Amino acid sequence: MEGKKVLVIGGGGRCHAIVDALSRSPQVSxxxxxxxxxxxxxxxTNVPIKDTDVASLREFALKEGIDLTVVGPEASLARGIVDEFRACGLRIFGHTLSATRIESSKEFAKELMFKYGIPTAEYKSFTSYDEALEYVKSRPFPSVLKYDGLAAGKGVVIAQNLEEADLALKMMLLEGEFGEGKVVVEDFLTGPEFSFMCFVDGENVYPMPLSQDHKRAFDWDEGPNTGGMGAYTGLPFVSEADWNYAYNEIMVRTARAMAHEGCPLSGVLYGGLMKTPDGVKVIEFNARFGxxxxxxxxxxxxxxAYDVFEAVAESRAPMPLRWSNRVTMGVVLASKGYPGKYEKGAVIEGIDSLDAKVFHMGTAIKDGKTVTAGGRVMMVVCDGRTIAEAADRVYSQVDKVRCDNLFFRHDIAHWALENGGGRIIDGKLISERVKTSVKARVEVIEKRFGRKPCLTVIIVGTNPASQVYVRNKVKTAAYVGMESHLVELPESVSEEELLRTIDTLNRDSSVDGILVQLPLPKHIDESKVIFAIDKSKDVDGFHILNVGSLWVGAECIKPCTPRGIIELIKSTGVDIQGKHAVVVGRSNIVGxxxxxxxxxxxxxxxxAHSRTPDLGKITREADILVVAVGKEGVVTGDMVKAGAVVIDVGMNRNAEGKLVGDVDFQSAAMKASWITPVPGGVGPMTIAMLMENTLECYLRKMEH
Structure with a gap:
């Protein structure tokens, strides 16, 4: 079957991202x-037609037999491109002229919200400069002044005082900065802003991941407003309750309101929202992708992407939307001087070396080289498991771009990173450091004492998981330079025979550490077996004398997993002293x-534990949260204090057979400052600390 032909209207970074998404479709040729x-x-293929030249765009689409047109900028929608294309039988993704009023007229949007009970700030509209100024004088500052029309994202001024308000009103109503129109004066709302975009077909609303834009030109939200200097997904401050409210009471209700008004939506509804102390409210609506x-x-x-766009254009339900569970961050590189006057034509180098998506916003080709051709020039985007990981990746790539006339913000997602954003605690990396340290010390002490430390592991039966664990332990012992022996006993072995084997190893002076792999067959008493191991060779730290010594503060062998957890926490640089630590789980092995x-x-x-009432109330108080319950998703993001260090000890198989922890990683990572992944967090540390324990058992014997 012949592939689909698609026409994308526009020329900025937004349209580059749309083109990129469509290019991944197997349907598009x-x-x-x-x-x-x-x-x-x-x-x-670039087509030299302006995005507002509707007639020429229509003729091009008819001539080329375009299967689907996707509209990017608001200016095209405001020219009625959707109405014109549909009148000619052309399939197009975007809102009609009447529906586009949700963006093109701030007054229309405000009236709609008040009529249908959609939460937003109090407002009043003016065409008279004098009347607007008098109203502003009567209201508290800051005051929000919005030009009632399209202004390329720059028609909003937050006036901090009367002087700033006066200048803005003159620009909008007397000087015609954006053309003739009205001004909407709103009360100022406080709280973090976020963007909620949805594909909308009539009353059907299909949500996209939330994101947050950064409008100010300079770091720490200083400087003039711009078209946006960066964005990220995976917002830590929007709870599940916030999301549900925003989706149902704002996005869905608005779609239904527009349909009831006879101007149904058929593209993207962009909600510029704010989480205020009184709940989520609308700052503005846009009729297109942000x-x-x-x-x-x-x-x-x-x-x-083609199926999604076509389904909305044809008023049919798309297949269930699938989104990656990773997060993304993008940093805009802009011409120096932007959003004021700036020079064009500066050569940009290093783009081809980037391990990132690069969306061009204002570039051109001159003499075979990429040069600046706009205020916002390009956006570099990377993904990651957490915001912190995405941030590290994207800024490492931005630094590779070479151009003397570009600047960028260094603090995208700063609020999230200060209040969460989840840096990964890489247990694999930290465990490698521990093993490398053990290996170096083994080499030294072998020369000093004439022999290597020796670890003996006993396994009973053929449990597949136990077989894997045992092989890893023996393999790691060999890696760090120790002697390692594996004693394999049949599942039918008697308890007495197992105890005799342990007694033999206890009396063997060449054996420094003994580990019996758990679980054991039901006919064997695990406690009796553990307590039979010589206290000084109990590398697991499970012997009752080691446990008792731990609690009274005497010298002892500390359990491997708990010891590894402490090392993971310390690796973050967080000082444990004085912090409130909450441990969820009360097992003798970890909790x-x-x-x-x-x-x-x-x-x-x-x-805390499974019987703790209102577990979330307790966990939300934790600066350090350790979860060791053995149950998938027992702790979710709304149970995590912003900025907490989260250690997930759990190892569970979910319904899809994927290995997951006790903590819902994706939501918790949005709140935590540091978090361990599963796998790759606590697990590798357990074996690494087993090597440390074996070495310590050896040294205590040889030095006393």
């Missing part, structure tokens, strides 16, 4: 973009001993 830009031209939000949202789309080790580090410790 040819993409045109009018007018496009230098970056878009690498994956699509920019730069699109550049961080569409890369997460795993569904066929209780890790609580004691945290006490030894001078933390204030709370132990």
């Amino acid at each position: 040819k993409i045109f973009c009018a007018p496009g830009n230098a970056g878009i031209g690498q994956v699509a 920019d730069p939000e699109t550049e961080v949202v569409l890369p997460l789309l795993e569904s066929d 209780k001993p890790v609580a004691k080790l945290l006490l030894d580090e001078n933390a204030t410790v709370t132990i």
Whole structure:
């Protein structure tokens, strides 16, 4: 079957992201973009037609037999391009002229919201400069002044005082900065802003991942407003309750309101929202993809983009949308001087070396080189498991771009990173450091004492998981330079025979550490077996004398997993002393001993468990949260204190057979400052600390 031809209207970073998403569709064989830009031209055919030249665009689509047109900028929608294309039988994704009023007229949007009970700020509209100024004088500052029309994202002024308000009103009503029109004066709302984009077909609303834009030109939200200097997804401050309210009471209700008014939506509804102390409210609506939000949202789309766009254009339900569970961050590189006057034509180098998506916003090709051709020039986008990981990746790539006339913000997602954003605690990396240290010390002490440390592991039966664990332990012991022996006994072995084997190893002076792999067959008493191991060779730290010594503060062998957890926490640089640590789980293997080790580090410790009422109330108080329950998703993001260190000890198989922890990683990572992944967090540390324990058992014997 012949592939689909698609025409994308527009030429900025938003349209580059749309083209990129469509290019991943197996249905699409040819993409045109009018007018496009230098970056878009690498994956699509640029067409030299302005995005507002509706007649020429229509003729091009008819001539080329375009199967689907996707509209990017608001200016095209405001020219009635959707109405014109549909009148000619052309399939097009975007809102009609009447529906576009939700963006093109701030007054229309405000009236709609008040009529249908959609939460927003109080407002009043004016065409008279004098009347507007008098109203502003009567209201508290800051005051929000919005030009009632399209202004390329720059028609909003937050006036801090009367002087700033006066200048803005003159610009909008007397000087015609954006053309003739009205001004909407709103009360100022406080709280973090976020963007909620949805595909909308009539009353059917299909949500996209939330994102947050950064409007100010300079770091720490200083400087003039811009079209957007960066964005990211995976917002830590929007709870599940906030999301549900925003979706149902704002986005769905608005779609239904527009349909009831006889101007149904048929494209993207962009909600510029704010989480205020009184709940989520609307700052503004746009009738198209946001920019730069699109550049961080569409890369997460795993569904066929062509199917999604076509389904909305044809008023049919698309296949269930699939989104990546990763997060993204994008940093805009802008011409120096932007959003004021700036020079064009500066050569940009290093783009081809980037391990990132690069969406061109204002570039051109001159003498075979990419040069600046706009205020916002390009956006570099990377993904990650957490915001912190995405941030590290994207800034490492931005630094590779070479151009003397570009600047960028260094603090995208700063609020999230200060209040969560989840840096990954890489247990694999930290465990490698531990093993490398053990290996170096083994080499030295072998020369000193004439022999290597020796670890003997006993396994009973053929449990597949136990076989894997045992092989890893023996293999690691050999890696760090120790002697390692594996004693394999049949599942039918008697308890007496197992105890005789342990007794033999206890009396063998060449054996420094003994480990019996658990679980054991039901006919064997695990406690009796553990207590039979010589206290000085109990590398697991499970012997009752080691456990008792731990709790009274005497010298002992500390359990491997709890000891590894402390190392993971310390690796973050967070000082445990004085912190409130909450341990969820009270097992003898992890919960209780890790609580004691945290006490030894001078933390204030709370132990919670499955019978703890209102578990979330307790966990939300934790600066350090250790979860060791053995149940998938027992702790979710709304149960995590912003900025907490989260250690997930759990190892569970979910319904899809994927290995997951006790903590819902994706939501918790949005709140935590540091978090362990599963796998790759606590697990590798257990074996690494087993090597440390074996070495310590050896040294205590040889040095005494």
